[in-house]
Amino acid sequence: STANLGIAPDLRPGEERPVNLRNNGFEGGFEHWDNTNDNGMSRATPEAAFRGDSGLRIEDGSDTAGSSLHSAYYPAAPGRLYQLRFW
Numbered sequence: 001s002t003a004n005l006g007i008a009p010d011l012r013p014g015e016e017r018p019v020n021l022r023n024n025g026f027e028g029g030f031e032h033w034d035n036t037n038d039n040g041m042s043r044a045t046p047e048a049a050f051r052g053d054s055g056l057r058i059e060d061g062s063d064t065a066g067s068s069l070h071s072a073y074y075p076a077a078p079g080r081l082y083q084l085r086f087w
Contacts, residue, residue: 041067050087
């Protein structure tokens with residue numbers, strides 16, 4: 001699937017351009033994702049799958065630490081609207 005992010009400066013207002021997030025279903029574990037500072041809270045697991053064989057499960061039992069998981073960075077421009085949809 002794709003996330004609809006209007007990120008390109010050449011888009012006119014109201015236009016959308018889908019951006020493919022690599023390994024967005026976590027079928028490949030954390031391939032193409034950075035979980036370096038995740039504190040061990042995120043897991044790619046079949047129980048979290050919406051579709052397919054895997055999904056992301058975050059379990060945060062800490063009152064002070066938090067999870068941290070991010071994909072590649074995408075360019076952004078001032079004054080633009082960005083929207084990310086996911087299950």
